[in-house]
Amino acid sequence: MISIDPKQLSFAKKEHKKGLEKYIIRNVELSLSASNQTKLKQFIRENSEKILIGDLQQLLTLNKKLVKLIVEIDKDGVDILQKDLKKIFIYETIRGREEHLYNLYKLSKNLGIEVCPYCNRNYTTSHQYKVNVKDIEKNKYIFPAFDHFKSQTDFPLFALSFNNLIPTCSICNSSIKNATNINLRHPYNQDYITNYYTFSFTPNDYESLIGKKENIEIGINYKEGINQKVKEEIERTLQFFNTKDTYEKNHKGVIKEIINKKLIFTEKYMNELEASYKISFNDSYKILFESYYEEDKLHKRPFSKLKKDIFDDINIKANL
Ligand SMILES: [Zn+2]
Numbered sequence: 001m002i003s004i005d006p007k008q009l010s011f012a013k014k015e016h017k018k019g020l021e022k023y024i025i026r027n028v029e030l031s032l033s034a035s036n037q038t039k040l041k042q043f044i045r046e047n048s049e050k051i052l053i054g055d056l057q058q059l060l061t062l063n064k065k066l067v068k069l070i071v072e073i074d075k076d077g078v079d080i081l082q083k084d085l086k087k088i089f090i091y092e093t094i095r096g097r098e099e100h101l102y103n104l105y106k107l108s109k110n111l112g113i114e115v116c117p118y119c120n121r122n123y124t125t126s127h128q129y130k131v132n133v134k135d136i137e138k139n140k141y142i143f144p145a146f147d148h149f150k151s152q153t154d155f156p157l158f159a160l161s162f163n164n165l166i167p168t169c170s171i172c173n174s175s176i177k178n179a180t181n182i183n184l185r186h187p188y189n190q191d192y193i194t195n196y197y198t199f200s201f202t203p204n205d206y207e208s209l210i211g212k213k214e215n216i217e218i219g220i221n222y223k224e225g226i227n228q229k230v231k232e233e234i235e236r237t238l239q240f241f242n243t244k245d246t247y248e249k250n251h252k253g254v255i256k257e258i259i260n261k262k263l264i265f266t267e268k269y270m271n272e273l274e275a276s277y278k279i280s281f282n283d284s285y286k287i288l289f290e291s292y293y294e295e296d297k298l299h300k301r302p303f304s305k306l307k308k309d310i311f312d313d314i315n316i317k318a319n320l
Pocket of ligand 1: 170173
């Protein structure tokens with residue numbers, strides 16, 4: 001799991017509001033015409049901006065107000081939640097919407113999140129290409145899965161909310177998360193995740209210490225003084241996505257490669273490279289380790305967080 005600073009996403013957020021606000025209001029007018037729907041109509045109209053681009057906390061507060069309102073309108077309220085809201089916030093529509101309209105391809109392009117924020121393993125990039133269908137050239141759009149951070153079945157009000165649509169890989173979205181609603185750490189977070197936890201490695205034999213074998217265990221270390229609530233949230237999220245186990249079962253080779261490279265590209269070598277070519281540490285790290293060291297760029301390469309932490313962990317171990 002990595003964090004993506006919401007400041008990086010401000011353009012995408014503005015476009016999201018611009019692209020969907022009129023659509024929502026139009027759906028409200030078309031779908032909520034009965035007299036007992038007036039209050040609900042007013043609620044959505046008044047809160048359309050918050051519904052579309054509010055942060056998770058604002059969304060949850062809105063949902064509480066909505067539930068209260070629904071009970072006022074109709075004690076049972078099931079029809080309102082299940083039918084009325086689903087006629088307004090229609091996820092399927094913005095998935096496959098025509099290319100001149102705002103859709104999930106455009107959201108994905110605007111977000112620019114290149115690797116799944118949940119697993120940091122698989123790419124979530126988007127692109128467009130031309131296909132020939134019966135001699136007619138058409139555009140085809142490739143974009144990632146979008147996870148509803150809070151499931152649209154339980155929270156239909158958030159089905160089109162910016163902060164509830166997280167671009168993810170298909171494995172995290174379909175095989176792991178689905179419609180789960182446990183309290184996970186939201187990936188759009190100003191606090192960089194490395195302030196809270198890092199990966200480390202423990203070699204079980206000498207060959208693994210010097211990068212010749214992969215007999216390695218991965219550790220997750222929480223920073224000293226971490227707020228207990230934040231720690232529990234991160235622990236829950238890492239456990240939910242089975243991160244340590246997935247990395248240990250499939251990707252110990254990444255750690256072995258970092259150890260190999262650190263033995264060749266020593267600190268002295270990196271310093272010389274930086275001085276000779278007048279480049280920064282971040283640049284030399286990127287050239288040699290084929291990943292990003294900067295926290296705000298971790299979403300650009302698979303395993304960037306694991307690589308960065310192991311790089312630092314080797315330095316720590318070397319200085320012991
Ligand atoms: Zn993933």
